[in-house]
Amino acid sequence: MNKNLLIQDLGLKDYKETWDYQEALFKEIIDIKIKNRREDAGLETPNHFLFVEHPHVYTLGKSGDFDNLLVSEDYLKKIGATFYKINRGGDITYHGPGQIVGYPIIDLENFFTDIHKYLRFLEEMVILTLEEYGIKAERSPGETGVWLDVGTPFARKICAMGVRASRWVTMHGFALNVNADLGYFDNMIPCGIKGKAVTSLNVELGSIEVPISEVKEKLLKHFAQLFEAELKQKTEASG
Template sequence: MNKKVELRELGLKDFNETWEYQDVLFKAILDLKIKNRREDAGVPTPNYFLFVEHPHVYTLGKSGDIGNLLLSEKELKEKKATFYKINRGGDITYHGPGQIVGYPILDLDNFFTDIHKYLRFLEEIVILTLAEYGIEGTRSEGETGVWLGVGTPFARKICAMGVRASRWVTMHGFAFNVNANLGYFDHIVPCGIKDKTVTSMNVELGVDKVNVEEVKEKLIKHFITLFEAEIIKVRS
């Protein structure tokens, strides 16, 4: 079991370009697993964790409803936003500047083979990070992601999640609103949920900007603890 995880900072990167980059890493791990099984080779499979920020983009998961996108093609262009249907779970979501987007590409055979547990751990690293800022994040039953004010009229989502897994190899991940422009969420029904809103850390804290690098460090700290992982920072 290889618990080493390469942390790669991609900076501001186009969604489709990042998707293709993820797919290369994802397929390489799958190919190695297949080769190991066929040849009984026992070569350790690698793990990756990508941090990225995307230009304005809306993505629709394979089980999503296109009706939850409230913009025409022309209006998308006016907003300087793009749209993609993708192969993760979940409905529609938005990515843009001011978010921390995290894509763990892990061979769960190196950690634990339980997708439910994997999703709960991703939620937990965000919940624990929020707690360090005095923000109480929680789960909403039946709705993946991290929420504030669940059970009140002011329930709001601060982190969306959607993953794909094959042969216990994961891709896609989470979009954590840190300094996000919340106006872009007005043009979708976020995650297909009509009766709740979205929020961002800077809004909750009443500040103009939260230190993004500091938030990333906290996320990785909690990731290391929960996954019992060793992080290796790699320049990409």
């Protein structure tokens, strides 16, 4: 089992370009697994972890309700945002500058074959990271992602999650609000859950700008610990 995790930071990158890149990496792993099964090739499958920030974009999961987007696509154009219906689980979410988006494209057979455990580990990675900033984050029963003040009138979501998996290979991932402009969330019903607010790390810390690179380092540290993975920087350019 290959527990090396190839880390790549794509910086600020268009959503569709990143999606296409994810699909290419996803297909590469699937193709290796098919070859191994058909030919008993014994080839290792790689594991990737992409960090990215997207220009303003709204994405709707395959089972999502379009009515959870509260504005027209013409309005989105006016505010410089785009919209995509995509092949992950979950409902509608927003990505934009100041938000850390992480896409682990990994072969779970290198780690464990349990998609629920995978999601819980992603949540735990974020919970442990926020704990380092003195923030008590938690899970909300029946609602994937990471929340604050669950069970109170002040419940608010700080990290959204939605994944796709096939043949135990994952794609898509999580979106953690760090220095995000929360006004963009007003254009939708986040994750299709009515009456729940959204927050960002900098808001919780008193509007202090939080270094994105610092948060990424903490996320990776906890991911590596939870998955017992070895971190490797991927140096070649994405294609």
